[in-house]
Amino acid sequence: xPSLRLLALLAVAGDALVATTRRAAPAVARRSAxxxxxxxxVEGPLEPLSNYLLVKVDPIKDTSGGGIILxxxxxxxxxxxxxxxxxxxxxxxxxxxxxxxxxxxDRVMWGRYSGANVRYxxxxxxxxxxxxxxxxxxxxxxxxSVRPIGSNVLVKVSENAGATASGxxxxxxxxxxxxxxxxxxxVGPGKLLRDGGRGPxxxxxxxSVRFRDYDVVEVVIDGEEYVLVGTEHVICKWTA
Numbered sequence: 338x339p340s341l342r343l344l345a346l347l348a349v350a351g352d353a354l355v356a357t358t359r360r361a362a363p364a365v366a367r368r369s370a371x372x373x374x375x376x377x378x379v380e381g382p383l384e385p386l387s388n389y390l391l392v393k394v395d396p397i398k399d400t401s402g403g404g405i406i407l408x409x410x411x412x413x414x415x416x417x418x419x420x421x422x423x424x425x426x427x428x429x430x431x432x433x434x435x436x437x438x439x440x441x442x443d444r445v446m447w448g449r450y451s452g453a454n455v456r457y458x459x460x461x462x463x464x465x466x467x468x469x470x471x472x473x474x475x476x477x478x479x480x481x482s483v484r485p486i487g488s489n490v491l492v493k494v495s496e497n498a499g500a501t502a503s504g505x506x507x508x509x510x511x512x513x514x515x516x517x518x519x520x521x522x523x524v525g526p527g528k529l530l531r532d533g534g535r536g537p538x539x540x541x542x543x544x545s546v547r548f549r550d551y552d553v554v555e556v557v558i559d560g561e562e563y564v565l566v567g568t569e570h571v572i573c574k575w576t577a
Contacts, residue, residue, distance in 0.1 A: 372457070372458055373456075373457070373458055373459060374455065374456070374457055375455065375456050376456065376459075382421070383421070383455070383457055383462075384421060384423075385421055385422060385423040385464055386423045386424070387423050387424075387425070387426045388423055388425060388426035388435065388437050388438075388466055388467045388468065389422075389423045389464050389465065389466055389467075390419050390421075390422050390423070390437070390439055390445070390464070390465045390466070390467055390470070391419070391420045391421045391422070391457070391462055391463075391464060392417040392418065392419055392420065392445060392447075392452070392462060392463050392464075392465050393417050393418050393420050393460055393461070393462050394415060394416075394417040394454075394460075394461040394462060394463055395415070395416045395417050395418075414446050414447065414448060414449060414471065414554055415446065415447055415448075415449055415452075415463070416444065416445065416446045417444070417445060417462075417463070418442065418443070418444055418445070419439050419440065419441050419442060419443045419444075419445060420441065420462065421441060422437045422439060422440065422441060422467075423437055424437075425437050428531045428532075428533075430531055431531045431532050431533075433531065433532055433533045434533075435529055435531075435533055436533070437467045438467040438468070438470065438473075438486055438487070438529065439467050439470055439473055439486075442475065443473045443474070443475060444473065444474050444475060444476075444478070445465075445470045445471075445472070445473050446470065446471050446472050446554070446556075447465055447469050447470050447471060448469065448471070448554070451465060451466070451469035452464060452465035452466075452469065453465075467486070468486070468487065468529075470486045471485070471486060471489060471554050471565050472484060472485045472486060472489065472491065472556075472565055473485075473486060478558055479558060479559070480493070480522050480523070480558050480559075480561070480563065481522075481523075483522075483523050483556075483558075484523065484525070485523055485524065485525035485565060486525055487525050487526070487527070487528050487529060487567075488525055488527055488528045488536065488538060488567055488568045488569065489525045489565050489566065489567055489568075490521050490523065490524045490525060490538075490540060490546075490565070490566060490567075490568060490571070491521070491522045491523040491524075491556070491563055491564075491565055492519040492520065492522065492546060492548065492563060492564050492565075492566055493519050493520045493522050493561060493562070493563050494517060494518075494519045494562045494563065494564055495517070495518045495519050495520075516547050516548055516549050516550060516572055517547070517548060517550045517564075518545065518546065518547050518548075519545070519546060519548070519563075519564070520543070520544070520545055520546075520577070521540050521541065521542050521543065521544045521545075521546055521574075522542060522563065523542060524538050524540060524541060524542060525538065526538075538568060539568055539571070539574070540568060540571060540574050543576075544574045544575070544576065545575050545576065545577045546571050546572075546573065546574045547571070547572045547573050547574075548564075548566050548570050548571045548572060549566075549570045549572065551570075552566075552567070552570060553565060553566045553570070554566075
């Protein structure tokens with residue numbers, strides 16, 4: 338027969354086992370949300386796909402007080418900073434992954450009606466295709482820091498192009514001109530092709546050009562008037 342001491346030890350062990358099984362399992366700590374999308378808390382960051390960019394939109398500025406003025410023939414353009422970028426877009430015919438034409442930290446400008454607006458982390462953002470970006474720059478906006486996208490070129494408009502009494506362009510399309518002239522200041526890398534290469538750019542910095550005055554984006558930098566125009570709208574060029 339088991340001794341009294343052994344029976345006592347078995348009883349203590351049994352009580353401990355029961356207490357252990359009855360003990361509640363530790364609660365799993367819930368991860369706190371680190372981001373918000375349209376005021377809804379989410380755990381992970383918003384990640385753009387394909388050739389989309391997530392851009393934090395600049396507040397709308399009063400364009401009547403001078404400074405940098407951006408706009409098109411009838412509608413203002415938007416500006417902001419790239420927060421994140423997709424991995425690129427696969428061309429459906431060649432199968433080549435086409436790289437995104439902007440990088441995180443770039444300052445960008447795009448047309449007013451491009452992009453899908455989203456309220457992210459309590460700030461206005463937009464999801465934008467890289468091909469809808471007109472130009473890129475870093476730091477302060479200056480003519481020598483602008484990088485036009487694709488086949489766009491930055492042109493300094495000739496003084497005889499016409500201006501308002503304040504000296505600012507307010508819609509080139511309103512002028513009774515078929516085309517305007519100016520000097521090419523910056524050129525884009527060329528149209529992104531299906532194989533990932535770049536198409537030729539028919540003009541270079543320093544060329545004088547004549548271009549059609551529709552479908553351009555007006556840019557005023559340090560009081561000087563420029564336009565962003567696609568090379569398909571450039572009619573001719575010459576050396577001044």
